[in-house]
Amino acid sequence: MIRFDRITSIPSVLNGQPTIRGMRLSVRRVIEALAVYPDWNDLRREYPDLEPEDIRQALEFAAQNLDDSVEPLEAA
Numbered sequence: 001m002i003r004f005d006r007i008t009s010i011p012s013v014l015n016g017q018p019t020i021r022g023m024r025l026s027v028r029r030v031i032e033a034l035a036v037y038p039d040w041n042d043l044r045r046e047y048p049d050l051e052p053e054d055i056r057q058a059l060e061f062a063a064q065n066l067d068d069s070v071e072p073l074e075a076a
Contacts, residue, residue, distance in 0.1 A: 002064065006057045018061060020054045030058040 008022045018027040025047065037043035044050050
């Protein structure tokens with residue numbers, strides 16, 4: 001079992017969405033930002049309070065919460 005000690009869910013912060021260390025920065029936003037800033041150093045310049053372990057746990061948390069069902073895709 002993976003321990004997510006940097007991922008918090010507090011009802012009064014972003015309506016209980018999973019956040020990084022209780023900040024008003026959701027795990028979802030970190031994952032979205034990684035698409036824009038794939039270089040962690042660039043991401044951390046944009047979000048200076050983020051630490052490398054925050055990013056790693058956000059990715060791991062997102063992976064753990066993906067549905068394992070297979071969705072058929074149409075060929076282009």
